[in-house]
Amino acid sequence: MTADELAPDRIMRLINGYWATGILGAAASHALFTHLEAGARDADQLAERAGISARGAQTLLDGLVSLGLVEVGDGGYRNTIEAATFLVEGKPTCLSSFAQLKLAHMGAVSTLPETVRVGGPLTDATVEVADNPHWEKLVQAIAAQSVPVATTAAELLRVAEAGEISILDVGGGSGIYSATWLSLNPAARATQLDWGPINAIARRLVAERGVGDRFTCVDGDFHTTDFGTAVHDIAVYSHIAHQEGPQDNIALLAKIRGALKPGGTLVICDFVVDDDRSGPPFALLFAAEMLLKSRQGTTWRQADYHAWLTKAGFDDISFHPTPSPATVILAR
Missing domain, CATH: 3.40.50.150 (Vaccinia Virus protein VP39)
Structure with a gap:
């Protein structure tokens, strides 16, 4: 493949990769995967069960479909087998709390350029x-x-x-x-x-x-x-x-x-x-x-x-x- 044939799609997805952390962390914060597993099938049902706006529920569903964690079919949304295994609350393998934790850590990554320059944490507090x-x-x-x-x-x-x-x-x-x-x-x-x-x-x-x-x-x-x-x-x-x-x-x-x-x-x-x-x-x-x-x-x-x-x-x-x-x- 020549340079002229290349498309920037993968680079754009990497540049905007923080949205994956944000969408997954927000979905986990509102237990969307758990509600989907319990039978919620659309944005309105998710919004009612999670106590969030219908617009917000639809936005998260769109993002989760893009990330390959939720799929569309049979007239509604459902967890992929991966999401059902690792993101539904109450399961021993559930990583939803970890997703929420990483959402809170996103700001720290912005210090990486300076951390790379000095070769370690910028303060003892880290x-x-x-x-x-x-x-x-x-x-x-x-x-x-x-x-x-x-x-x-x-x-x-x-x-x-x-x-x-x-x-x-x-x-x-x-x-x-x-x-x-x-x-x-x-x-x-x-x-x-x-x-x-x-x-x-x-x-x-x-x-x-x-x-x-x-x-x-x-x-x-x-x-x-x-x-x-x-x-x-x-x-x-x-x-x-x-x-x-x-x-x-x-x-x-x-x-x-x-x-x-x-x-x-x-x-x-x-x-x-x-x-x-x-x-x-x-x-x-x-x-x-x-x-x-x-x-x-x-x-x-x-x-x-x-x-x-x-x-x-x-x-x-x-x-x-x-x-x-x-x-x-x-x-x-």
Whole structure:
């Protein structure tokens, strides 16, 4: 294709890409996908159920059709199977809260040109700390992302058949790994190490799953808190590596290695980049978020993880795809 044959359509869609975040976030804020799933078929019905204007409902429907999340047929609108799976409230995989969260973050992206120039966050306020009030929303909003990954890892490790095992979740956030795995294995016990305000959220969410009696939290900073020695069968390091620099990752992985029993397994979940940095697309994009929010973080290559794990004392390392943008890494 020559330059004369090119059309600017894709570039125009990228330039206006923030409208996708806006439309999806607004639709999630008014539970449009949930109302569609419950039987609303047109703008007037959606407007009545959601308590919004008919004009606004039609505008969102048009945008969602454009985004491929709602389809038109049989005289009305309906969710696509993708939207029905990931955007209907009440489902464990629902990402509607995350869509609303990202809508609130849109303004921060406008600082990216200056952030790129200086090589990191513009103020200390953007760096994540224990007492940041955003944890209450963020921890719950991102939990659904880990449901398919935790399930994949459980299948790889045969958690349901593992009997009396001890699980350590470093920086476990919502406790979704513990909740998922304890539900699969009634003989397992889990310990989460995270900041106190986050652990308080996790205790509540894990209790709601009915497995809180086998879930323990240790309040502290995982950089400085002791993990114990040879006490756990499985350790989880999920979405931590991308916010840390190489030396901190090596140090933390070595601490985890020491906390595992002989033959124990470390499970890493993160957005992992190909060694030649040609993909995957989401992992490459996510590096910009880390530039905005962390001092040293980025999305790391498979080769980086392999080198760090080897230095930390692991020698059986494997990479596994999941039904999400994240990769699972197993190390023994």
